[in-house]
Amino acid sequence: MKKRVIIIGGGAAGSMAALTAAQNGADVLLLEQNEIIGRKILSTGNGRCNFTNRFQDPSCYRSDNSGFAWKSIGKFSEPETTSFFKNLGIYPKDKNGYLYPWSEQASAVREALESALKLAKIRIHTGVRVFGIIPKKNGFQISFSKDGKKGMISGEAVILAAGSKAAAKLGSDGSGYDLAKMLGHKLVPVVPALVQLRCREKLYRQVAGVRTHGKVTVFIDGTETASDIGELQLTDYGISGIPVFQISRYAARGLYEKKEVFAELDFMPDFGDVEFLQMLKERKIRLDGLVMEQYFNGLFHKKLAGALLKRIGISGTMPVHDLGEENLERLCRICKHFRTYIDKTNPFEQAQICAGGVDTSGIDPDTMESKLVKGLYFAGEILDVDGICGGYNLQWAWTSGYLAGKGAANA
Incomplete structure (x- = not known):
């Protein structure tokens, strides 16, 4: 039997986590509350998707836990990201170190991820809202609602990649923070950033x-x-x-x-x-x-x-x-x-990202696994890591998603 990994959130980080977990032999189920995956990607880089940056430095990533993000970035950085996207057919256009898809269309990145998820036979359920995660002896029980009906599923590992409170109209409303708190994790105060x-x-x-x-x-x-x-x-x-x-x-x-x-x-x-x-x-x-x-x-x-x-x-x-x-x-x-x-x-609705989030002192930077709950992983904006403008927030999504997917599949 393959290990079942359930990923909550189908944005950039969740999509990367799903693909990486599947490549490492896991049975992956991706739950997304929007009707499509990667919706927020469409708005990045003014619709052109600046998906990473050639220049990488610790100062590009901010957090109350200094050094956390940079330790993770060292394991999956711009070269690995560029190679990953080339394998999906997305070739980089370099504009002074800022990397975009050659077509300069954010939709190309979203569609490439969606196609890769389907080719990997990853089950994707959209329109799903998760409202509970309960640790069990051999995994987790997930409570969710879809089309007004409630249900439950279980898995051996969970990756929480539900995004932040920024730009709620694009689907990330901060509900993931409540799930993290239910599981004992502390939050660094969440405020608008890149605003x-x-x-x-x-x-x-x-x-x-x-x-x-x-x-x-x-x-x-x-x-x-x-x-x-x-x-x-x-x-x-x-x-x-x-x-x-x-x-x-x-x-x-x-x-x-x-x-x-x-x-x-x-x-x-x-x-x-x-x-x-x-x-x-x-x-x-x-x-x-x-x-x-x-x-x-x-x-x-x-x-x-x-x-x-x-x-x-x-x-x-x-x-x-x-x-x-x-x-x-x-x-x-x-x-x-x-x-x-x-x-x-300006309010969260007009912010590109948030500063603050799940306190990274409770997370292993090598695997993104919780130090409090075995088998629970985090990825993306939900964590207390925010990048400067220039492709760094997407790089954090790819890095943390990769590490979480690999960690969840191989633990």
């Missing part, structure tokens, strides 16, 4: 739609915590863009802990303060005869320039000639250290 930040100041309505190169630094109770640089997007409610996404987990955690959270925006990050102040002084000389609403022409979008001047009380009609030393220093500070207070993040 926009909502700011207190009213001036954002004036600059909505502006995109600009810049650096964002987040401070928690006055302590600099994280920063990133790239294209900032200013919205009518606050700040967005890849750099904001990268630091959003820290802002979200600070807000959860009821701490003061603010960010500093540097709109000229390629220049130091002294260097930029000198540039402003030179502009005063060169642009003598103009007025202040023309002073930032060529440096900033007009809407942003107007907001910066308004913030420090300089009229757009003031002659550039009248700029004194004090106002030049104030202009330098506002352009390089624009402080904005963060009141909240």
Whole structure:
């Protein structure tokens, strides 16, 4: 008799776990609450699916248990992922280390996984909601509902790959957290990550739609915590863009802990303060005869320039000639250290992932097996591991899914 492995969640991690368990000789049953597997994959990489990244480093994976993810990544990383997908017919297109399917269609990745699952004769049950997992002497009893009817199945091993609370419209509603808690696992507080930040100041309505190169630094109770640089997007409610996404987990955690959270925006990050102040002084000389609403022409979008001047009380009609030393220093500070207070993040529904999840101190990083319940495994976003933008969250799904599938089949 083959060992039966039941996988709860048919996303990226669950699909990888199912294929790996089957390749290692297990009888695999995959339970998915959506009507198709891998639904969330369709939204990754803006519909193009950035499925991994050539550059791998411990800093790309965040967790309260530092080092956990990196130990796992060392066992199944980008080369193994690329090889795996080539075997499914998905060839990588390399864009500065960011790997996409050659067609740049996320649907290709989802369909390749689905085809592989069918070829492996893995039984897939969709529209299934699991509400109970009970450890038994020789395995587990799973309680589920489908089409309003309840049922039970049993298996020797269970892989919990039910996703997080992010983007519930794509099917992962956080129900897996409750299952983990029922089995004795602790949760690191779950907050939105890779998400926009909502700011207190009213001036954002004036600059909505502006995109600009810049650096964002987040401070928690006055302590600099994280920063990133790239294209900032200013919205009518606050700040967005890849750099904001990268630091959003820290802002979200600070807000959860009821701490003061603010960010500093540097709109000229390629220049130091002294260097930029000198540039402003030179502009005063060169642009003598103009007025202040023309002073930032060529440096900033007009809407942003107007907001910066308004913030420090300089009229757009003031002659550039009248700029004194004090106002030049104030202009330098506002352009390089624009402080904005963060009141909240956008909700889970708009977050790409979550920070927090099942505490990884209770998980074996080599196999993804629970240290509390023998035969129970975890994979993917349900764990307290979140990657930065760039294919790292999918890499974590492939890595943890592979290790869980192999571990469950061979234990």
